[in-house]
Amino acid sequence: MNKPVIFVDGRDALGAAAREFIDRPKRLFIGGAFTDSVAGGKLMSEDPASGADICAVVAADAEDVDRAVAAARTAFDGAWGKQVPAARAECLTKLAALIYDNLEEIAEIESLDTGKPAHIAKALDVPFAAEIYKYYAGWATKIQGRSFDLSLNPEAFHAFTRREPLGVAAGVIPWNFPFAQASFKLAPALAAGCTVVLKPAEQTPLTALRLAELVVEAGFPEGTVNILTGFGHTAGAALASHPGVDKISFTGSTEVGRKIAAAAAASNLKRVTLELGGKSPNIIFADANLESAIPTAAAAIFGNSGQVCNAGSRLFIEAPIFDQVVSGVRDIAANMQLGAGLNPDSELGPLMSQVQLDRVTGHVDRARGDGASVLCGGSRAGDSGYFFAPTVLAETTADMAVAREEIFGPVVCAMPFETESEITGLANDTNFGLAASIWTENIGKAHRMAAAVNAGAVWVNSFGVFDPNLPFGGYKESGWGREFGIEGIDAFLETKAVSVSIGA
Ligand code: NAI
Ligand code: MG
Numbered sequence: 001m002n003k004p005v006i007f008v009d010g011r012d013a014l015g016a017a018a019r020e021f022i023d024r025p026k027r028l029f030i031g032g033a034f035t036d037s038v039a040g041g042k043l044m045s046e047d048p049a050s051g052a053d054i055c056a057v058v059a060a061d062a063e064d065v066d067r068a069v070a071a072a073r074t075a076f077d078g079a080w081g082k083q084v085p086a087a088r089a090e091c092l093t094k095l096a097a098l099i100y101d102n103l104e105e106i107a108e109i110e111s112l113d114t115g116k117p118a119h120i121a122k123a124l125d126v127p128f129a130a131e132i133y134k135y136y137a138g139w140a141t142k143i144q145g146r147s148f149d150l151s152l153n154p155e156a157f158h159a160f161t162r163r164e165p166l167g168v169a170a171g172v173i174p175w176n177f178p179f180a181q182a183s184f185k186l187a188p189a190l191a192a193g194c195t196v197v198l199k200p201a202e203q204t205p206l207t208a209l210r211l212a213e214l215v216v217e218a219g220f221p222e223g224t225v226n227i228l229t230g231f232g233h234t235a236g237a238a239l240a241s242h243p244g245v246d247k248i249s250f251t252g253s254t255e256v257g258r259k260i261a262a263a264a265a266a267s268n269l270k271r272v273t274l275e276l277g278g279k280s281p282n283i284i285f286a287d288a289n290l291e292s293a294i295p296t297a298a299a300a301i302f303g304n305s306g307q308v309c310n311a312g313s314r315l316f317i318e319a320p321i322f323d324q325v326v327s328g329v330r331d332i333a334a335n336m337q338l339g340a341g342l343n344p345d346s347e348l349g350p351l352m353s354q355v356q357l358d359r360v361t362g363h364v365d366r367a368r369g370d371g372a373s374v375l376c377g378g379s380r381a382g383d384s385g386y387f388f389a390p391t392v393l394a395e396t397t398a399d400m401a402v403a404r405e406e407i408f409g410p411v412v413c414a415m416p417f418e419t420e421s422e423i424t425g426l427a428n429d430t431n432f433g434l435a436a437s438i439w440t441e442n443i444g445k446a447h448r449m450a451a452a453v454n455a456g457a458v459w460v461n462s463f464g465v466f467d468p469n470l471p472f473g474g475y476k477e478s479g480w481g482r483e484f485g486i487e488g489i490d491a492f493l494e495t496k497a498v499s500v501s502i503g504a
Helices: 014-023 061-078 085-101 103-114 118-140 177-191 207-217 233-239 252-267 290-306 317-333 355-369 420-428 443-452 485-490
Strands: 028-029 034-036 042-047 052-058 157-166 168-170 195-199 225-227 247-251 269-277 281-284 314-318 373-376 391-394 413-418 435-439 458-460 493-501
Touching: 014 052, 014 103, 014 207, 014 317, 028 061, 028 207, 034 207, 042 103, 052 207, 052 413, 061 195, 061 225, 061 233, 085 103, 085 118, 085 207, 103 118, 103 177, 103 207, 118 177, 118 485, 168 177, 168 233, 177 195, 177 207, 177 247, 177 485, 195 233, 207 225, 225 317, 233 247, 233 252, 247 252, 252 269, 281 290, 281 420, 290 317, 290 413, 314 317, 314 420, 317 373, 317 391, 317 413, 355 373, 355 391, 355 413, 413 420, 420 443, 443 458
Parallel strands: 168 195, 168 247, 195 225, 247 269, 281 314, 281 435, 314 413, 391 413, 435 458
Antiparallel strands: 028 034, 028 225, 042 052, 157 493, 373 391
């Protein structure tokens, strides 16, 4: 039996700065100014811990996308495009410092809008965003081409490459880590010299608008960053098909990722980066350090209430330790404190929305019907907000929907395996390929498995190692391209090969 869910009045629990922000008008940020939508659209952001409305926010439409893209183009051709790299670095560095100055306030707003524990947003999500800006501030001054000796006539030409910014970049982001996701799009694009139009998810528009205020304070020239709160099927779709957008970087569902790739192809063949879903295997061998593997397996699926693209949702356990690991994870699940993010005792927040609650509930109900056994959780928790009890399923087989589809909730499928070759096949029997964890004290086995799994990130005796310098992205239907590291800035640069005849 889980502990009772803790509820708080989200607004009352905010500090003064966050409350003042909530009371300010929430408008689009275009060309350096806050403005209404041409068509007058609005959306309502809600607190998923209670289902209560927080505040109304202007919703951008296609005309607003046109205005924002035009402002971004003007800045690219002008003020931002003409900045020297060191000035780009300085703006990014200032933005990072401003984020640290306002850490508590941003974390509280993020917590209210997403439901996630404020103490986690303050310790992880918001500082990580600041570190991404700092990291890419460093890259702004280190972009360089190469020189080439041509293979057929090296004496006739001096040949070299230039790396040039792609132009106007669009970022479309999801609701699970809104403030951090904004930095994943903005920081590398701006460091590369692009200008940006960012569209946050309609469920979580708030911290992006606080970021817009900090962008002004940091001194970015007007139009360099434009932020359009709005819906996916209107503002998002308009960005994906816009002929004035040179690049779109998207994070979200595989279904929308396909639509964005199709819209990009049908419009101007804009460059596309996609960070999509996952069904990541967490593989525990019998020789693993279980003191570390068991709590990490729980954190890997229950963290952020399972609303994480790289969640360890398929827990594969070598047969001799199956019962021990499953009961360890189940005990952790049963003891987690669910509650509103602004209560300091909450370990797990709610799911994002009624839609997500229905989706997760539907997956678990279907799994029951397919023959899975529910060892703990399995249903909604509390009777307001969108809480779902951490859930451990056993007797799930690789062919069941619950073991194949991304659930995006605190639901893990525990499955036994016998041999290394069997587990390699099981781990790779998925359309996704975002991440994998491998737990073993045998170094040879660890390296063999790391090479054998088809995933963009492999974590050995750990989980969820994220660093600004480490590329992250998916194999197969988990996406196209990489974020972070040098790959992350490459994704906003074009390569031009220049050959100068030197007359030989
Ligand atoms: P989504 O993919 O619909 O939303 C992500 C972003 O895309 C939002 O900003 C949304 O407004 C925008 N969008 C929606 N339709 C669009 C369109 N036609 N053109 C351009 N932009 C569009 O994700 P949703 O519906 O909120 O969640 C559904 C499922 O997606 C989740 O259950 C989960 O499985 C997966 N998901 C994966 C995420 C990840 O981090 N990889 C994050 C969020 C959701
Ligand atoms: Mg919200």
